[in-house]
Amino acid sequence: MPGHQIVPPPGSPRRLAYAQLANSVGDGAYYVTSALYFTDIVGLSPARVGLALTLGWGLGAVAGVPLGHLADRRGARGTAVLLSIATAAAVASFLFARSWPAFLAAALLYTCCQCGLGAARQALLAGLVEPDQRTAVRAHLQSTTNAGLAIGAALGGVALAIGTESAYLAAFALDAACFLLSALVLLRLPKLAPTPPATGGEATFGVVRDRPYALITVLNAVLLLYMPLLSLIIPLWIVRRTDAPAWLVSGLLVLNTVSVVVFQVRIAQRVNGITSAARAVRSAGALMLVACVGFAAAAHGSGAWVAALLLLAGAVIQVAAEMMLASGGWELSFGLAPEGKHGQYQGFFGSGQAVARMLGPLLLTSLILGWGAGGWLLLGGVFLAAGAGMVPAARWAAGDRAAGGSPAVKASSAAAPYSGPTAAP
Structure with a gap:
């Protein structure tokens, strides 16, 4: 599989990529316009907007497991199509939210x-x-997602430049339309047979009792605290605590997006089993520590250009760690989940992103802006510890699967190159 390719070869994987592209274009437009729309146009306070989103992502973290289980039991394609339509409806409801209760309801949905x-x-x-x-x-899907977010962010930037209520609403309407387009693309995928219901003493939501998988999910969630860094923490750090030029904020965001588009597939090719996946996550934690040291060293007193170089070096190391973490996390989340239960297991593993979105901004703002360089070093130490803990956690999970008679987990076998779709449309 060529490493430079952004989308996978023809067939079902490419259609998944097209659906992901549609989602991410709309999301990019939404992300860059939503906060200003609800604060400047609707008139909600930033604190209330933040509270609604915190509550929303908290509920989303809980809802992922039963909705994923629904995908297992009723069929993943049909469930994905219905949830795409429901997400479009939720985005469309933002068009009519003119009060905090209405905004909260739309955010929860x-x-x-x-x-x-x-x-x-x-x-x-x-x-x-x-x-x-x-x-x-x-x-491939992650590379496609980042490309779509960049396109959507550019379109959202047009709405910001115009600055009218109609321009903001057009960005929201675009997001809703993109989710409907994604649903149409998903409908062209093969229909998968649903998983039979649990029998005997088997728990309906077995993932919540799977302690090794839960530990891996928690460690991954800790590492996902990097998510608010480039979007919130580093911009504030650059402006308030360094001598670097403010325009560097945009440059670092572009660097991150382009790097993932170009290099994510190549990084993922190095991960070919549970063992290599755990080691990739361990390396990611160590690299995040190094990146945090670079960010900390850019504090006031280092000079504008030295600070800029340190921030640039930190951002390069951080995005490398981000891609290694993503590749290792995907391999672990798929490889340690029983076949037929990927919906609920992926819903549980994906709750780490919701938790990071919910807790990350408040936690990291207090830690980094409050403690300065010491906060960066503490955060880096947490990343290092979580990454190091993934190796024994993965070993425990793999041993638990083997002892419990679960589907075999590959420990170090090489992954075959992608050879095309496994099911015909």
Whole structure:
């Protein structure tokens, strides 16, 4: 599979990529306009907007498992299509939210649908792609996602430049339309047979009792605290605590986006089993520590250009760690989940993103802006510890699968190159 390719070869994986592209274009436009729309146009306070989103992502983290289980039991394709339509409706409801209760209701619906949709799409990928090809295809989807977010952000930037209420609403309408387009693309994928209901003493939501998988999810969630860095923490750090020029904020965001588009597939090719995946996550934690040291060293007193170089070096190391973490996390989340239960397992694993979105901004703002360089070093130490803990956690999970008679977990076998779709449309 060529490493430079952004989208996978023709067939079901490419259609998954097109659906992901549609979602991400709309999301890019929404992300860059939503905060200003609800504060400047609707008149909500930033604190209330933040509270609604915190509550929403908290509920979404819980809703991902039952909605993922629904994908297993009723069919991943149909569930993904319905959740895409429901997400479009949730985005459209923002057009009519003129009070905090209305905004809260729309935010709760939006976040639950987004978390459930993520789980259903992962279950769909697991059903359409052979196990040793899933991480590689998922890397293609991530590259596609970042490309779409960049396009959507540019379109949202046009709305920001115009600055009228109609321009903001057009960006929201675009997001809703993109989710409907994604639903149409998903409808062209093969229909997967649903998983039979649990029998005997088997728990309906077995993932919540799977302690090794839960530990891996928690460690991954800790590492996902990097998510608010480039979007919130580093911009504030650059402006308030360094001598670097403010325009560097945009440059670092562009660097991150382009790097993932270009290099994510190549990084993922190095991950070919549970053992290599755990080691990739361990390396990611160590690199995040190094990046945090670079960010900390850029504090006031280092000079404008030295600070800029340190921030640039930190951003390069951080995005490398981000891609290694993503590749290792995908391999672990797919490889340690029983076949037929990927919906609920992916919903549970994906809750880490919702938790990071919910807690990350408040936690990291207090830590970094409050403690300065010491906060960066503490955060880096947390990343290092979480990454190091992934190796024994993965070993425990793999041993637990083997002892419990679960589907075999590959420990170090090489992943075969992607050879095309596994199911005909």
